[in-house]
Amino acid sequence: MGLNLDRKVNRREALSTAAKVATGVVVAGVAAGIGGYLAGSAVAPVRTQTVTEHVTTTVTVTAPPTTVVTPTPVVWSYKEAARPYRGTTIRVVTENTPPAVFLKEEVAPKFEEETGIQVEWEAVSWGDMYAKEITDLESGSGVYDAFYVEQDIIYTYMGRGWLTDLTIFGQRNPALVDPKFDPDDFTAFGDAFKDPVTGHFYAYPFEAFLKTYWYREDYYEKLGVKPAETWDEFIELSKKFYEWGKDQPGRVYGVGFQMIGITLPYLFVEGFFPAHGVYTWGINLATMRASVEKGGTLNSDRAVKAFENFFKLLELAPPETPTFSWGGNVDAMAAGRTPHGPCEYSEAAGAALAKDPTLRLRCTLPPLLPEVKREVLARPKTDYWKAYVNYYDGGAFGIPYSSRNKEAAFLFVQYMTRKEGSRVTATKAFAPTRKSVIEELIPSDLNQKTGYFTLLKENDWMYAPAPPFREHKLLIERFYDKWIHKIVAKEVGIKEGLDQLAKEIDDILEALGY
């Protein structure tokens, strides 16, 4: 094997090899890619719709001059407005909350039929949805045309300019605006999706529910008690049930609440804190600081009291409470394991009732410190963050700035959140967003049994949506989650834990430029 010969042969060999290898690799890669795309489009359901066209024929009768036929006036309809967009597909992603799932399964098919616009709707877990939304928005890839904007994330999205101004969009595209769509008919909850300065909507709400005190009316009747109004009363009541429950079949405990993972800090910032007078997460909205020295209330005596009461109640809760997710205690109430909960999501109660209509659940205002009640009643009705009793939760549909099918998406969003859509989420999932729908449901059986729609109508102004923190997720994920778990696990004292939390919040808010 002489080296010189090798060299010459190698060079020629190398070039031919190079050509062959390169071709092979390129072919393989392209094959994989093309194969993927082709297979992808083959798999993506090719939906064929049979379109029935209504042909309006104007019949002009010429004979008797007395009869004049005028062409029928054009009435706005989704079908007509969607005509230029027939056949487009819009992509929607939402969390798999019951209202979203109901809309997806019951209302979306009707939308598709009426407008001919296809809807690819993903209802996924919250983390998945959030990851997809952020990925899409941050990269501007335009994957989604409409998505779930949670009430607490709206400020983040608005702050980054990621959402389409729906009010302006409607003004610029009057042909797409549903004349029966009344934005003023939204409950106070709708304000959470408006720009505070211009009053323009950046998303239309489709689900809204109160977090409040739910109880098993039959258990209350058995013990002959009435719902508590203050925390002391509530604790006494829970103790009563705990004792009484010892002799009940299957053991009934005194109370329950959500505790697993991220649900625990939310329990506090949404429920225990405001009901104990610690509003807007303990952060002063004017100074944007949390510690008492700087104007906040996070490490105040009231916050300490919230934890003290929590611990008192924790002793009366079933042992599996630490695994309860958002609706965990409602499931427990339905199974008869607990008699009540001070901060429960009404949509969970609605779902439980839908599953078992014989269940007797009723709701009322959450237990409060007397000072809180006074402060709430004293403030102007619309100034909800000044003092409130508990959380007003919910979600809306927004259109990302990067969507390439904004017109079709706009029709979709209106269709889902108009009165008919709101009725679905109201009756099926306890999540009405429109005053008219609530009014309709007052005389219903469901309201007679639960009192929920009356509560909404008369007292929803006492509840508040999440404070306008643009870094909502960061604050709760990194700080509140960590410290509240530490306090509850007794790794740190209540006051020390709150002091640390307040300090870290102050530091990060300062680092963010507040």
Add this chain to the structure above:
Amino acid sequence: MKSKYTSLIFLFPSILLLVIIGIIPLFPVIWESLHFHIVATPTPPSFIGLSNFRKIVTDPEIGYYFGITFLLAVLVLLIEVPLGLGIALLLVRKFRGREVFQTLFALPLGIAPIAVGCIWVLVLRPEVGPFTRLLNLIGIDFNYMASFWTAFTAILLMNIWRWTPFVTLTLLPALVSLPPDILEASKIDGATFWKTLRYVVLPMIKIPIITVIFIRLMDTLMVFDEVWVLTGGGPGWSTRFISIDIVRRVIFETDYGFASALSLVTLYMTISISWVMLAIMKRGRLTEVS
């Protein structure tokens, strides 16, 4: 067979692809790691130099996450390797049904890590799983999310369940291929089982064992899917292994700056450990040859 050009061309596509997806993206990541950058906020990124890295090195919280990750790796190795080896020793002699056993024993290895997590959720959750019920019969009250130690034990158990077959099936061929004369010789010399194991068998399968230790070590350090489903890092933040921490920071906190720094530090750690392990293995090989 010494064609330099051909060899480079043969290697080029693989190298190119790995450079494109494994090295080039690290440049924007390095940029991010030097900044304070949270995506879900209007605040623009700001340059903060090495502050992220300083925090990683000094913050006891981060130390905790690395610490429990290593703790898990160490415990996994201490339990799985002897256990897997022991089972392999039981399987050395041919017996009827050995093939069936091996096939069945290998089943957990094909299960996706996230499915493993789901399986163990179904087994461990008190309300749906038999595990708690079985332990109640013996009088033990076990809720795997009750505390760090219960959760950690559950994760350990899950890991052992999933990977011991790997240890066994990797060491078995090496054990089977041991020349029987040497074992006979030591038996004639009067060595007990344990002495034979320690002084004859183990040195001869040194390479597969170190290889297995290396792979199990690195795989445990990157544990994610199973724990994500089983505990999500909980209860609280107690089982927040390094991968879980990074993923939570990227997806939920959208803190790209700090997550980038953490990713780089983790990669550096991976490379260092790999380097050390390879050095150990090389020394092993040298003594083998002699």
Add this chain to the structure above:
Amino acid sequence: MQKTIPINILIFLALIAILFFELFPIYWVIISSLRTRAEIVGAAPFYPTSLRIENFHDVFLKWKYYEYIINSLIVSTGNTLLVLSLTLPAAYALARFRIGSARHLSFWFLTNRMSPPAAFLLPLYLLFSFFKLTGSYPALIIAYTLFNIPISIWMLMAAIESIPKEIEEAALLDGLSHFGILIRIVIPLARSGIVATSLLVWLFAWNHYVFGIILSGPGTKLITMALGDFALTTVGIEWEYVATMTVGTIVPVFIVLFIVRKAIVSGFAFGKI
């Protein structure tokens, strides 16, 4: 000799116990997937109590989750093809040619396999979002090569090294190019090793989850992501569907494992990792 009999029985019992421990959770998932939610949440007995195939029908047919299985198939198979076509020449080069930087190269490949995917989550996201490829099949197929190329190179190297060199040397003398040798001699002779490697690569691709969080989009959702949805839902876990989805994720793999069982037992697949 009489003493070895009780030991044999003990060994036998120990092996049965170990097998039981390993297989019981799988058994539990399978019977859970055939139960109603009420049965699962109650104190469910250890023997199967129902054969509710409707669960599978609901998930895979009614809700069209078979699409996700198809997506996973596309990505896994695409990735396997890509990895094989790239690493066959590479492994051949590393096995046969004396390359100065072979050690460093091998080490670098190693670190790609040993690095936590979570640490590559952000880099890959930045890369693919820059090219606007997030949520596409190519993104996933390419991203998976990060850990699959190293694995494939090692296993193929072992397979190639076990072929006697003489055949190749003879072919060289006959004037065959290296590429020709690779195609006409090495690949046919290393057939079984290549099959084992590709099955393993396919397996790792199918089972992967982390990169899908960022790179799997609406049209390319993988079966592992769908499984994660069910297990991580915050609203109310549907236990029976978690079990059903788990079974659906595992079954294709078990089919593949069954095909390759000879390789498992002969130790080839594992002995040379």
